[in-house]
Amino acid sequence: xxxxxxxxxxxxxxxxxxxxxxxxxxAFIVTAGLLRRWNFDAFTTEQFRLENxxxxxxxxxxxxxxxxVLLLPYFVYTIDALSDLxxxxxxxxxxIKANRYGNPLLVLKIVxxxxxxxxxxxxxxxxxxxxxPYLKLKSWFFMALFVLLSAEFILDILYFTxxxxxxxxxxxxxxxxxxxxxxxxxxxxxIPKLLMLxxxxxxxxxLTLASNLFLLSIPATLFFAxxxxxxxxxxxxxxxxxxxxxxxxxxMLQKHYYYVGYLIWGLLxxxxxxxxxxxxxxxxxxxxxxxxxxxxxxxxxxxxxLCSAYVVIYYLKNGVLL
Amino acid sequence: MVxxxxxxxVYNEGTPQAFxxxxxxxxxxxxxxxxxxxGVSGSGKSxxxxxxxxxxxxxxxxxxxxxELISKLPDLHASAYRAERIGVVFQHFNLIESLNVEENVMVxxxxxxxxxxxxxxxxxxSMQHASIGHKALQAVKRLSGGEKQRCAIxxxxxxxxxxxxxxxxxxxxxxxxxxxxxEMLEMLHTLGKTIIVxxxxxxxxKLSFVSRVIHMEDGKIIKHEK
Numbered sequence: 001x002x003x004x005x006x007x008x009x010x011x012x013x014x015x016x017x018x019x020x021x022x023x024x025x026x027a028f029i030v031t032a033g034l035l036r037r038w039n040f041d042a043f044t045t046e047q048f049r050l051e052n053x054x055x056x057x058x059x060x061x062x063x064x065x066x067x068x069v070l071l072l073p074y075f076v077y078t079i080d081a082l083s084d085l086x087x088x089x090x091x092x093x094x095x096i097k098a099n100r101y102g103n104p105l106l107v108l109k110i111v112x113x114x115x116x117x118x119x120x121x122x123x124x125x126x127x128x129x130x131x132x133p134y135l136k137l138k139s140w141f142f143m144a145l146f147v148l149l150s151a152e153f154i155l156d157i158l159y160f161t162x163x164x165x166x167x168x169x170x171x172x173x174x175x176x177x178x179x180x181x182x183x184x185x186x187x188x189x190x191i192p193k194l195l196m197l198x199x200x201x202x203x204x205x206x207l208t209l210a211s212n213l214f215l216l217s218i219p220a221t222l223f224f225a226x227x228x229x230x231x232x233x234x235x236x237x238x239x240x241x242x243x244x245x246x247x248x249x250x251x252m253l254q255k256h257y258y259y260v261g262y263l264i265w266g267l268l269x270x271x272x273x274x275x276x277x278x279x280x281x282x283x284x285x286x287x288x289x290x291x292x293x294x295x296x297x298x299x300x301x302x303x304x305x306l307c308s309a310y311v312v313i314y315y316l317k318n319g320v321l322l
Numbered sequence: 323m324v325x326x327x328x329x330x331x332v333y334n335e336g337t338p339q340a341f342x343x344x345x346x347x348x349x350x351x352x353x354x355x356x357x358x359x360x361g362v363s364g365s366g367k368s369x370x371x372x373x374x375x376x377x378x379x380x381x382x383x384x385x386x387x388x389x390e391l392i393s394k395l396p397d398l399h400a401s402a403y404r405a406e407r408i409g410v411v412f413q414h415f416n417l418i419e420s421l422n423v424e425e426n427v428m429v430x431x432x433x434x435x436x437x438x439x440x441x442x443x444x445x446x447x448s449m450q451h452a453s454i455g456h457k458a459l460q461a462v463k464r465l466s467g468g469e470k471q472r473c474a475i476x477x478x479x480x481x482x483x484x485x486x487x488x489x490x491x492x493x494x495x496x497x498x499x500x501x502x503x504x505e506m507l508e509m510l511h512t513l514g515k516t517i518i519v520x521x522x523x524x525x526x527x528k529l530s531f532v533s534r535v536i537h538m539e540d541g542k543i544i545k546h547e548k
Contacts, residue, residue: 043328043393045335045382051394052379130391130399 003085004163009078014160016071020064021153027064028146030057031139038139040132054135061142062123065116068149072113073262080253087168092250094171101159108152110269115145117273118280121292125285184234184247191235198224198231202304205275209293214279221275224300228268232307236264239310244322264306271299323485323516324351324374329383329393331369331541343369345541346383351518353484356511356531359520361538367520370538371487374518375410376400388484405430409478413490415470417462417477423449424458427476434481444480452476452506468499475506486510488519492526500525507531 004010034054039047079096083089086098096102119141126134185194201224208217233249240252240260252261274296278289315321331344344366351357359367372378373385376392377400385393392403404410417426427445434441449455454472457465462473471491478486488507492500504525510517511531519526527535537545 040394043382043384045330045332048379048381048394049335055396127396127398130395132396 002161002163003165004082004160007082007085009081010160013071013074013078014156016067016074017153017156020067020071021149023060023064024146024149027057027060028143031061031142035136035139035143038136040135051132054132058123058126058138062120065120068116069113072109073266075109076250076253076262080250082163083171085165086163087165088171089169090171090251091248091254093248094169095163096250097171098164098169099159099162101155101162105152105155105159108148108155112145112148112152113269114273114276115141115148117277119145121277121281122285125281125287185230189230194227194231195235198227199304201227202300205300206297209275209278209297212282214283218276218279221272221279221296225268225272228303232264232268236307236310238322239314240264242314242322260306264303267299267303267306271296271303274299323353323355323388324349324518325384325386326350326370326374327384329370329373329380329385331366331373331378332381335381343541344373344380347541347543349536349543351516353516354511354514355533356507356517356529357519358526358529358532358535359518359538360522360527360535362522365538366541367538368489369541371410371489371518371520374485375408375487376403405433406481407483408485408487409481409483411471411474411478411486411488411491413493415474415494417470417473419461419463422459422461423454423465423473423476426462426473427480430477430481445476448476448480449473451479451509453502466499467494467496468502471495471499471503472506475503479510484516486515486517488517488521490521490523491519492521492523497525504529 005014030053034050034057037046038050038054076092079102080092082095083091086095089095089098096106119138122134122138122141126132126138185191189197201220204220205217205224208214208220229249234247237247237249237252238244240257241248249265250261251257252264253259254261274292278292278296281287281289281292311321326347326349329344329347329349330342333339333341333343347366347370349370359370361367369378373380373393374387376395380393383393384391387403388407390403390407392400395403418429421429424442424445427448428441431441431444436444446455446458449458452472452475454469454476457469457473462470465473471494492503495503500523507517507519508529508531526532533548535547536543537547
């Protein structure tokens, strides 16, 4: 058997994913039945049975969604740990590129993280009401999400069973090769323009959220997330590594860098999620979103402060910038 | 105030041990009315009360209390409904033995955001109504049966509920204490409370303030008596 599949991290990860997928599969079957027969206005035995069953199945989905959110950092930790087994890999960047399933899997996981978060928010709204107003919506949403979760499960299996431990992979070397750092940037940006865009978009996100301009805050937040990814990899990350040619999103997840990558990417992902969730709750569900907004502002501000702090501290220590 | 339409309750549904405790009950209780549910043990009285109290859900049918549909309340809201709108007096009192009388009476108000001083004041008022104020600091385990029942009544009244449900309230009381309990019910009736008492105690059958005695048998209402 492939030695990847025998590593402790992969065994725990795949076992957890399989168990959660089995629970989701049961939830999917029950939810399909709920959607077919649900009629809140009926006072029949069947409807009461469906209401009891819906409570059970939504609790299962809630439990699984929360665990899926926690499993994302564990997945990242797992691929980082596998870098010892994959020739050529120095961090998760090499392992994720070890086959063609890695990158789509990572992107899918992030999409599922956002959708699971939205499902949890809708579920919370439904539980707060007396008459299950969002039961059908959250059930349909779950059915759609289940398709993605199934794709994720298949990709998980394909990815971990197809990691080659004989032929070397390219890791940060591709990125290391881009001396100067601007080569990999999108939209013809260079570092000064990227940074300007990064701080301007952050200011726009804060402004639109604080002024409840939610229709603007969604595109601003998404564009900020896109820019922030490049800003961290091509600029702020180099200050984490204290090496201008080291442009990698994964190495900062390692012990050598005090696992700060988890904090940086976590603040960005959750900050962006709360900003979008606040907008969705306010515009679509007409519900107050003050707490979500505050969470988004707090997390994104911490993200920007943390990234900027690395640059400032480096400058104060060394008197120069990289 | 309380409306039940075709309410049924089956325990162990879908199993060989299935038991139909209530069979398509229709019942209406007006605001301020005092109603006695009478019947032998197993006739469905306690099940009916537990459904009105939202302690359980029916298998089918509609239950409304004060215009609110409670037969479908999710658990979170059922708790709030019980805490705000109803008071329940149980046969076995269901007091917390390790607490004193005042603390037991204060328990239903703990989830509220009221200041402690206000909670104490409300508890004192309720204990006075139930004639148990003089034992406020006494441990519940040292009370007599009658005193325990008065403590349970004080607890049921502390949040000023509009509906009071009593399940076999005199089953553990002697005649003297049962009569005192009935006096207390009459006092609550004059305060305009809606009261439903499930009992098979004959002392309740000829009371002037009781508007109806509803006889139950085998999960059905068989007779309304004025």
